[in-house]
Amino acid sequence: MKLVKILLMTMLVTVIGFESQAQEKLTGQQIIENVYYRETGNDATSDLTMTLINSRGSERVREIKQFSKDYGKEEKSIMFFLSPADVRNTSFMNWSYDQAGRDDDQWIYLPALKKVKRISSDSKSDYFMGSDFTYDDLGDRHPSEDTHKLLREEKLNGEDCYVVESIPKEKGYMYSRTVTWVIKDKWIGMKKEFYDEDGDHLKTLSVEKYDKIDGYWVILHSEMHNVQKDHRTIMNLKNVQINIGIDDGMFTERMMKRGL
Amino acid sequence: MKCPKNKHLIWSAAALVMILIVTAFFFDRMVENSRMETDLDEYMPYDHPAFIFSDQAEDMFNIKDGILIAVENKGGIYNPATLKKIKDLTRALQQMKEIHKDDVTSLYTAENIVGTEEGLDVKDFYSSIPKTEDALQKLRDDVRNNEMVYKRLVSENEEITLIVAEIADDVFTIEFYHEILDLAKSYEGPEILHVAGVPIVEGTLAYLAPKDMMIMVPIVIAVIILVLYFVMRSVRNTIFTLLVVLFSTIWAFGLMAVFGIPIYSVSTMIPVMLIAIGVADGIHLYSHLDLFLFEHPNANKIDAVKDMIKGMWKPIAMTSVTTAIGFISLLTSDVYPIKYFGVFTAFGVMMAMVFSLVLIPAAIIVFGLPRRKAHKEKSKEESGELAYKFADGAVKFKALVISVTAIIIVASIIGINEVWINSSFLDKFEKDSDIVLTDAFINQHFGGTNTINVILDSEEYDKFKDPDVQRLIDKMQSDVESIDVVGNSFSLADYLKRMNKVMHADDEAYNIIPGSHDLIAQYLLLYEMSGDPENLWKVVDYDYKQANVNVQLKSDNSKEINRAIEILEKYRSEFSDLGVNLNYAGSGYKALIFSDLILEGQIKSLLISLLLIIILLSLMFRKLSIGFIGSIPIVITAAISFGLMGLLDIPLSTTTALISSIAVGIGIDYAVHFIERYKIYALESGDKSLTIKETMHHSGRAISFNAMVVIAGFLVLLFSVFPPNRSLGALVSLNMFTSFLGTVTIMFLVLYKSNVYFKKKNSAKHKDGNN
Secondary structure: OHHHHHHHHHHHHHHHHHHHHHHOOOOHHHHHHHHHOOOOOOEEEEEEEEEEEOOOOOEEEEEEEEEEEEOOOEEEEEEEEEEOHHHOOOEEEEEEEOOOOOOOEEEEEEOOOOEEEEEEOOOOOOEOOOOOOEOHHHHHOOHHHEEEEEEEEEEEOOEEEEEEEEEEOOOOOOEEEEEEEEEOOOOEEEEEEEEEOOOOEEEEEEEEEEEEEOOEEEEEEEEEEEOOOOEEEEEEEEEEEEOOOOOHHHOOHHHHHHOO | OHHHHHHHHHHHHHHHHHHHHHHHHHHHHHHHHOOEOOOHHHHOOOOOHHHHHHHHHHHHOOOOEEEEEEEEOOOOOOOHHHHHHHHHHHHHHHOOOOOOHHHEEOOOOOEEEEEOOOEEEEEEOOOOOOOOHHHHHHHHHHHHOOOOOEOOOEOOOOOEEEEEEEEOHHHOOHHHHHHHHHHHHHOOOOOEEEEEOHHHHHHHHHHHHHHHHHHHHHHHHHHHHHHHHHHHOOHHHHHHHHHHHHHHHHHHHHHHHHOOOOEOHHHHHHHHHHHHHHHHHHHHHHHHHHHHHHHOOOOOHHHHHHHHHHHHHHHHHHHHHHHHHHHHHHHHOOOHHHHHHHHHHHHHHHHHHHHHHHHHHHHHHHHOOOOOOOOHHHHHHHHHHHHHHHHHHHHHOHHHHHHHHHHHHHHHHHHHOOOOEOOOOHHHOOOOOHHHHHHHHHHHHOOOOEEEEEEEEOOOOOHHHOHHHHHHHHHHHHHHHOOOOEEEEEOHHHHHHHHHHHOOOOOHHHOOOOOOHHHHHHHHHHHHHHOOHHHHHHOEOOOOOEEEEEEEEOOOOHHHHHHHHHHHHOOHHHHHHOOOEEEEEOHHHHHHHHHHHHHHHHHHHHHHHHHHHHHHHHHHOOOHHHHHHHOHHHHHHHHHHHHHHHHOOOOEOOOHHHHHHHHHHHHHHHHHHHHHHHHHHHHHHOOHHHHHHHHHHHHHHHHHHHHHHHHHHHHHHHHOOOHHHHHHHHHHHHHHHHHHHHHHHHHHHHHHHHOOOOOOHHHHHHHHHHO
16 A cells, blocks of 8 residues: 555656646746736735835835726726825725726825826836836736747746746837746746846846735735835735625725725 | 365265256156046045035935036927937937936926826826827927926927936046037037036036146246246256256155145146246345356355355245245145145245255356356346335335335225135136037026025924925025026925826916825825836935925026025025025035135135244244234235235136235245345445345345246236136236235335344434435
8 A cells, every 4th residue: 555655656746747847848928928817816905015215225114905806808906095194095096908008097086185086107117106116017017018038947046937038029118128037836926137228237026925825826025126226115915815705896986085 | 175176066966966866756756646636526625514414415316417418409399300319319328328327307208297187197208209290289288388397408499408417426537528529419410419517617627727738838938938048147047947946846746646646726736836936046046146256256166156055045944944834834724635735835845945955056066157148247237226226216205105005905905805716617718618608508598507406404204295394495496586597496396386286187376385294295195106206306305304406507606606595595594493404515506615615714824824924034033023024025915916806806716716825935935035135234234225225136136036037927828718827827927026016115115114133223213314
């Protein structure tokens, strides 16, 4: 019996090993698609702490409660500021669309003005709330917008990674290229380097902590470092809940005004 | 008889060779190790509180001087070709290694905060080149509707647009300067490109000033040689007098190089001082020798040299030591280049003394006595006659001399209070020079080529989200913008007003500071979401504890900057009531403080050296009265130098302010030689009338020669194409002239009236009364 068990184990290991070898044949394109289409659940809520640190080491901390829901062709999210006190109850809603070329719709509610305002963004290369992340960096960029190439495979922080280089098809995009370290099997981009229009190193994204929550891989702690300005943004997620059935009424102007 | 003669010869030859060897060594050091310090920041006293503050603020808000490139198209800038040029030139500047990408601002990089019917939008004016009529018209409307850009980056007539490239102080080089000019040139046609801004003005100055000096200095030296020859009538005397100056200059610069001290622009004043002071020693020595040979036509060279040294070593040593101490008093200055200037000029003066007392006698022994020209005796008699007449005349018209002096002193005291230093770089150029015209052109169409930064700071977090504080900033801005010299100003208040307006559907009634702290905070959050928050950090810090108000000026003239500061100062107490401190930063402000420090330090050091000189002279002549009499030429020279500038409203510059140091060096020279001679004749003859005549003949003659030589040399600079060099020439000449005149008139009269060195005071007084 024992022998059979051992044999079975060996076979299993072999099969898994064979399978992962087969995966190594993936193209850069497929790898990035696997990251983009990684299952994240239908809806999610979490507490986001965003810490901005400038080159002098000054810090600004914002606490945000956020909700998001995937409608297939569109994704809606809403965030409520908890602190600092002077922006408390300011809310921000974003609807993004799968359709190529369609801009996000964005609204902001300023409690001091008691009005909901549309803010239109020219492009997804806008920075997200004064952070070092653009909307694209936060996972919004469609794989078809770049040409991907698998450079090599290597170990990073003890994880086996694909190293993929992506070059935008659009001329004059804010990055001339990016290089991503994708963890095999988990399809998490663990590290990403961004190069500006002139080919100079601009930013580095490092994912410090990720976990499987309710069956989905979730990035819990990440840091974006703009090396040219020596400015950093740390995103920290807590109280992550997935597939709790968020009501559609959450993503409305009425909700923005009402607050939490 | 032959043995000592040979001994003298060997020692003299040895001394000459030694001096040559050491000079060769210093010359080698000077050539190998000297470097010009062109970075103006290196001059600044880092430990001065105003500078520490300004440097911190510059770092905090990324305050740098901007190179301004104006792209002009007479047919208007809103066409695809010009817009492409703006984009391409912006990109080219961003790619230069001296320029940080984010430090280039143009219509291409600027962001447009606009109100839409529903809300707010922050976007580029253009990224790809607009080609259709509609797109071009839209761009035109966008610019016209945005007061943060209209008239700041695009001129009102829409024919000119600015590209601003800010650079750090330390990256500027002459090569970079030419690179920028070449780059701009390559984009010309049909557009005209104008390059201006503080770094360009400084660069042009750093390029032109030495170029002009290279042409002028040889002419100055040639004229000095000619006039020296004219007064000395001997090639050999002329050469050795000049060698004294040349060697002392080489030793001074050589020693600087040995200590690794770079050549600052004020260091160029060292040879100026050494020429003015150094030729004096030679002239006095040779003049004494001439008179000795005149009286003893058959004397041999050893006796002649012995008499020369015996008669002259004391006054030469006295003048050199006192002059050196006068220059060393510049150590009290806060500015390092000026400390160095003082110390190394003092060293040069002491070396000039050594060379005069060693080189000149040794040369006579080795090369023989100067050949005498046939017509010399006649001219000597003539000069004697002139001196006698002058001495008598001065005594005769003493009332006139004293009253004229009194008037000059009173006028100078009034003038001195008006003296100011102009730290302007632009004012150093001709009014019709390209650089001045370009600057005026840009100032005519835009906010201003110069900036002063008002730095507001508070201990409290989020202080600058307080509407009261922002309203006061806004009020201060509109107040300061009301004077001509201020074209524009820019601060966080401008962002807040713009946002408030666009969030209220572009209603002009809302072009005011938002009403509450929370609304300001929420607007700022909104701006961070939509625009590039990096722009905010140029006007406020991360914690909203400090703010930077940019005030754009159309001039870098110190008086004009001070007019703006006067208005800003009115707000100091109001800000203080709100718990906010007001300070200034930026290169223009630092230059202003710097020039005040120089003027203050110069006057302080003049007073200290005057005091030291009075003490030294009193000790040397063992008479307190001589101390005061001997300081008269210094006081007269310095008073007239500063007083005249004040009365005529001619500003000094950081270098010309130092020229008043000549007053110390030359004034003391003239006074000591004159008094020493007076003392010798007085004690010898006991006859006052004879004494003044002989003194005037002996010292007065040498002094007038000295003044003549230097004045002639420096007057050449009046023909310079470079205004600062013209003022240098005029000021040196003026100082030499007033020193000379002060010595032979008022000091001479005071000496005469004071009866020092005449024991029979009663009879002298009696005699005096008869005159």
